Amino acid sequence: MNDKGKIVTGLVIFAALVSFPFWYNLGKAAPPPEVVLTDKAKAAKECVLPKDEIRTEHMQLLDVWRDTQVRDGQTVYINAKGKSYIMSLSNTCLDCHSNYKDFCDRCHVYASVDPYCFDCHIDNPKETK
Amino acid sequence: MERSRREFLKIAGASAAIGLGAGQVMEAVAAATNHQAAPEAQVAHQPEALKATRWGMVVDTRKIESAEQIEKMVEACHKEHNVPMLEEERHRIKWIWETHFHNAFPSQATDRVSEHLEHILLPVMCNHCENPPCVRACPTKATFKRESDGIVMMDFHRCIGCRFCMAACPYGSRSFNFRDPKPFIPEINKAYPTRMKGVVEKCNFCVERLAVGKLPACVEVSDGILTFGDLNDPESEVSKLLKENYAIRRKTNLGTGPSVYYIV
Amino acid sequence: MLELALKGTKKYWGLLAVLGGIAGVAFLVYLYQLQFGLGITGLSRDVSWGFYIAQFTFLVGVAAGGVMVVLPYYLHDYKAFGRITIMGEFLAVAALVMCLLFIMVDLGQPMRMLNVIFYPTPNSMLFYDMIVLNGYLFLNIVVGWNVLEAERNGTHYQPWLKPLIYLSIPWAVSIHTVTAYLYCGLPGRGFWLTAILAPRFLASAFAAGPALLILLCLIVRRFTRFDPGREQIQSLAKIVTYAIIANVFFFLCEVFVAGYSQIPEHTDHLKYLFFGLHGKGVLVPWMWTSMGLMFGAIILLVVPATRRHEGVLAVSCAMVFVGAWIDKGLGLISGGFVPNPLHEVNEYLPTGPEVTIALGVWAVGFLVLTILYKIAVSVKEDNAGVLRTRVIKG
Known part of the structure; x- marks a missing residue:
């Protein structure tokens, strides 16, 4: 039996399909998103954590907040600088960042993530949902 | 990291x-x-939070005069917690609702209930049991009893919607989101989250209000019918009421130890 | 061995296509349920479990019933069952696949299913149910597959399988015991709150499981060159007979306790199921049908002449299976929830989409069963062929 040709053709088709997302998007890199800060956020000057950290780790922080708030019943978070915040996505985060579309969504869309936090914690609910 | x-x-x-x-x-x-970022973060209670070791409620049925009084409680609660108003009877979500004495106390009701009890409606809700069967049944600890103050809570984030707790609850106090509740919430209270479809919910003794030093929403509008306080504190208002009056609890024979008392 | 499933007659492929088609349609309905929520079912805040969980409960029984061929063969060295142990094991596999699927379609948030593992909760019976069901599925796949492969190769199965085989016997009992514990440990549900629920479940399992197995044996004999054997079928029939009698006996014990004590929390559910309560009783005709089928089957199975006649036996087995299915798959769950804890009667009836999804799960189960039986039967047919040539040559 000599199925070499068939096997090689199959492999080529497979490789082409698997790498499709890469060559399809080649040279079309979307520019990194710019987020808009509300006046309230600007006035506050700093977030719960330093900018770099909150940018990369806000989901971990929210996860901890959620468990501490819901399960342990403690509601206040005191950061390294000694400043206190109520641990609440609805009432703290979204109070300052009340511009969901121009803030949260900018990066989430860019990174293609769709967290369902905002299904229930509503500030400016997504129009699509 | x-x-x-x-x-x-x-x-x-x-x-x-x-x-x-x-x-x-x-x-x-x-x-x-070797973590460099903000190592000194801490968590705490809000100073104004109300604290107790076992929260409880006393319903003084003698003070109930009309169904409107109960409806006011239901409305206050459901508005506070974004409870939807679903048309379909079987999908309804109830945190607190009104019912007859013989429904609230099926095994205690006799054919000669006092005229007053026979004619009024009683408020019923989660009893925040001392020994809650729902917590025993939950396979993910999504429903749990807070050891600090005895409140039986729901973690909506963790609930998988198996509804074992609904079968386990002997008071029918739990509701399930059979569909997305958001379109049916008349007026959204942004300070409290809504729920998503597929999770169970129930009365939470207004933990979010206790945390900021407020009494439960239903108690506030109850015209003195409802009294809320620490059952373990002999000086609390609930303890005093229970010392001076005869009160019953729902289905005590099941050993669940409800924290809601009814003075009859 | 899997390649044996790829060579089949047109009938075989036709059956697979039909089952796959039903499963496909049901899957679309399931997508709708995922999108809308469980509101497309007839469930309510009063009857919070329904058709799905009832099918699950019934099928755990069918899965456990498979042990009734494994136990006599391996523990009592009853040689005749050696021919059909594989059919019991593969039936258990298919039934367990259905069980797990029924749990999945019943969840409100199936994407969070793994929370059961992330946050293990040993005080929840569902935690143990997850362990025993998956464990039993694993045991039956490993044991069934390896023993069949050994048979195909004409060798004795690997010695390390022996402990697994012995383990699978009590494990079969455990799956239905734990499933009964889901219900019978709940305070305030008088219908389920009975120590005899687990034994009752096992009795109905050992009746319905082997009854289905007899029907499957008769089908296999009819459509393939493999004959499970008359003696095997007759032995199974005796097991079905004793088990269904035990099941009805246990049920009558329940009726006595409830009826004689006359405690309303216990009698009300039975009253609802068999006579209706507050003028409501959709299940009344079903429950009496179930009783009729089970009692009728007992008569046909006890009388030797009718039990030995395979045509009549097939009818009796169908009666046992349907009777037990109504009892557990319709009455048991609804009956426990009506009346509700506030003593209100809010009835439950499954909806069209709900029944479609359930049918889809059954179709997937029978698809798995068809493929597994095809493999098993092909091995048996080949072996018979080899034997025949040996005899001729010798």
């Missing part, structure tokens, strides 16, 4: 709760994980 941060915060929270020197633990953890 992500993991370590999460663990560290958990340890921080736990150690703060049991009164250890949180700082020491955090330093140790921070050193162990």
Whole structure:
């Protein structure tokens, strides 16, 4: 039996399909998103954590907040600088960042993530949902 | 790095709760994980929070005159917690609702209930049992009893919607989101989250209000029918009421130990 | 061995296509349920479990029933069952696949299913149910597959399988015991709050499981060259007979306790199921049908002449299966929830989409069963062929 040709053709088709997302998007890199800060956020000057950290780790922080708030019943978070915040996505985060579309969504869309936090914690609910 | 941060915060929270020197633990953890970012974060209670070791409620049925009084409580509660108004009877969500004496107390109702009891409607809700069967049944600890104050809570984030707790609850106090509730919420209270479809919910004794020093929403509008307080504190208003009056609880024969008392 | 499933007659492929088609349609309905929520079912805040969980409960029984061929063969060295142990094991596999699927379609948030593992909760019976069901599925796949492969190769199965085989016997009992514990440990549900629920479940399992197995044996004999054997079928029939009698006996014990004590929390549910309560009783005709089928089957199975006649036996087995299915798959769950804890009667009836999804799960189960039986039967047919040539040559 000599199925070499068939096997090689199959492999080529497979490789082409698997790498499709890469060559399809080649040279079309979307520019990194710019987020808009509300006046309230600007006035506050700093977030719960330093900018770099909150940018990369806000989901971990929210996860901890959620468990501490819901399960342990403690509601206040005191950061390294000694400043206190109520641990609440609805009432703290979204109070300052009340511009969901121009803030949260900018990066989430860019990174293609769709967290369902905002299904229930509503500030400016997504129009699509 | 992500993991370590999460663990560290958990340890921080736990150690703060049991009164250890949180700082020491955090330093140790921070050193162990070589974590540079904000190692001194802490968690605490709000100073104005109401505290108790076992929250309870007393319903003085003698003060109930009309169904409107109960409806006012239901409305206040459901508005506070974004409880939807669903048309379909079987999908309804109830945190607190009104019912007849013989429904609230099926095994205690006799054919000669006092005329007053026979004619009024009683408020019923989650009893925040001392020994809650729903907590025993839940396979993910999504429903749990807060050891600090005895409130039986729901973690909507964790609930998988198996509805074992609904079968386990002998009071029918739990409701399930059979569909997305959001379109049916008349007026959304943005301070409290809504729910998503597929999770169970119930009365939470207004933990979010207790945390900021307020009494439960239903108690506030109850014209003195409802009294809320610490059952373990002999000086509390609920304890005094129970000392002076005869009160019953729902289905005590099941050993669940309800924290809601009815003065009859 | 899997390649044996790829060579089949047109009938075999036709059956697979039909089952796959039903499963496909049901899957679309399931997508709708995922999008809308469980509101497309007839469930309510009063009857919070229904058709899905009832099918699950019934099928755990069918899965456990498979042990009734494994136990006599391996523990009592009853050689005749050696021919059909594989059919019991593969039936258990298919039934367990259905069980797990029924749990999945019943969840409100199936994406969070793994929370059961992330946050293990040993005080929840569902935690143990997850362990025993998956464990039993694993045991039956490993044992069934390896023993069949050994048979195909004409060798004795690997010695390390022996402990697994012995383990699978008590494990079969455990799956239905734990499933009964889901219900019978709940305070305030008088219908389920009975120590005899687990034994009752096992009795109905050992009746319905082997009854289905007899029907499957008769089908296999009819459509393939493999004959499970008359002696085997007759032995199974005796097991079905004793088990269905035990099941009805246990049920009558329940009726006595409830009826004689006359405690309303216990009698009300039975009253609802068999006579209706507050003028409501959709299940009344079903429950009496179930009783009729089970009692009728007992008569046909006890009388030797009718039990030995395979045509009549097939009818009796169908009666046992349907009777037990109504009892557990319709009455048991609804009956426990009506009347509700506030003593209100809010009835439950499954909706069209709900029944479609349930049918889809059954179709997937029978698809798995068809493929597994095809493999098993092909091995048996080949072996018979080899034997025949040996005899001729010798």
